[in-house]
Amino acid sequence: MNTTTEKKHRFIGFSAFMIVLFTMPLGHAVMIIMEKTLEKSYLTPAAFLVGFIGLILAIWGFYMKKETPATFAGLFGGLLVWTGWIEFTFVYYAHRYNVAPLMENGEIVTKPEYLILMSSVGFWAIITLFYIFSARTGCLFYTWIQKKLGITRKDGALHNIVKNNSITTFMETNMLLWTSYLVLMFAYDDVLLGDRHPITAFIAFGSLAWSAYLFYKLMKIQKIGYAIRYAIPTVIIFWTFVEILGRWDLFHEIWVEPMKYSTEMIIMFIVMILFCIFLFKTKKHTK
Template identity: 30%
Template sequence: MSQLIYRKPVVGLLGLLIGFLTQPLGHTVYKIMETGFGAQVYPAAFMVGIVGFLIVWRGLKQDELKATSMGMLGGWLIWIGWFEYSFKFFAELYSVPAFPVEVDGYAAAPQANMLQATVTIMFAMLLLYGIFNLQTKCNFMRFFHRNLRFSPGMPTPDNQRSFARITAMEVLFVTWFCYQFWLYMIYFGTKGPGVNVIMGVYLLWSAWAFYLVYKCTQQIRTAVSIRYGIGAGIVLWGSAEMPAHFGAYREYWLYPAEYPLFNTITSVVFVTVFLLLARRPRSNQPSAKSASVST
């Protein structure tokens, strides 16, 4: 059984499932914190972010698989605690109003407006630390290097990578990008001719998502499966979530008290698959060294 789990296409699909489930569970955790902590939710969110940073810090000295797993978990907590709740905090602090995209239709929430305001800052960071990075081995970044005929050069041979930091940054940037893309895309409107534009883009997005699913099935290493699955899973989540914004179904993950069975099953599946991959027997896993691992 274990041999089947850690072979393609299963290992890649499990990595995809982890990345995919970070999104609905992130919403669920957000709602549970909001309900459970009440007026003290912002200090609690700050501490959640601190825990995320500590997990990434500890992951810097681990082998590739453990570093990747800790980077994913830490980055996820950082997003929930320091990104999502900071957008809401500053929206309330400065009384940011909702933005009506259309008359008697969709209005962007105040915290969504704060998120969208980060577009130039985060994009600049993506360029400087991603596309302009000589040492990057990210397939997504290298895709732009090849097709735009722009390359800062080849990575230094045998350069050790900080897998915990890389994975945490992947969680943050991919989640941020997908939020930004669809928040701006919905400015075309949720009714009238604009819907046709959104539907066309949605089909293209979904085609990309399913291509990434196929690429996940080709992964053979557990750590790489997790890292690839993060990006692919979050992109695939966009295809799964967008219909809910047009009333196709209710977003169960936003109502943990009303749908406890659904959210419990989702949580159990996520934890089980995460531990299954993160705790893969060392004797069965090929591994690269993390940047801070002593030789």
């Protein structure tokens, strides 16, 4: 493989990483803009519509024969469902039942919707048990756990899940976001650890090291669809590190004030679109 081809393959992985990375702050920004600009009577229907669009995207991707468009449909469908149907459901019930936010020094450090999100850990555990003890998903992390537990050696223990790029990406996105939020919320809980606890610091820098390793592996991936799917855990694990740094007030999270930093948010969106265009053009030229 010549140097030019190697650089091109690395840029595929880098582009995939940047696309998924920009969805993190942009997703936060969309949620905050909706909360700030829409009246309460319109917010819930708007959130439902966002989630419904995500569902339609994922289902549309299910019928796509091409891997790359199907993967993108699953990614953005998953993000929209997470924002519209999951996060805003917690927002709705937190406000409906007047759940108080977590305050420190007169400032909100954890919004009420994220406090009640912790109560979903049982549902998360049930779904995770299914993926580990019953399904052959192709997820490298689940496969590693299955090997360590000896599940792969037991005949008939695991069943193949029919792989569909859109639905696989959709589920991967939502499960990883869910896991990340739970890890962060339990780490921040002063009854358990607290945001300044050494274990929380270990989670932060462990996530940085893990994501760096995944990024190194990502740079070797040549297939665009697979690169996007591999970038999802890489970014979400890295974003765990970013979230904890923000919790420590080591930098200013501009995405929590999208109207104030509208120029920066627009630039992020444009750059993300440019990376998407690059990947689709690369796919077209490699046919």
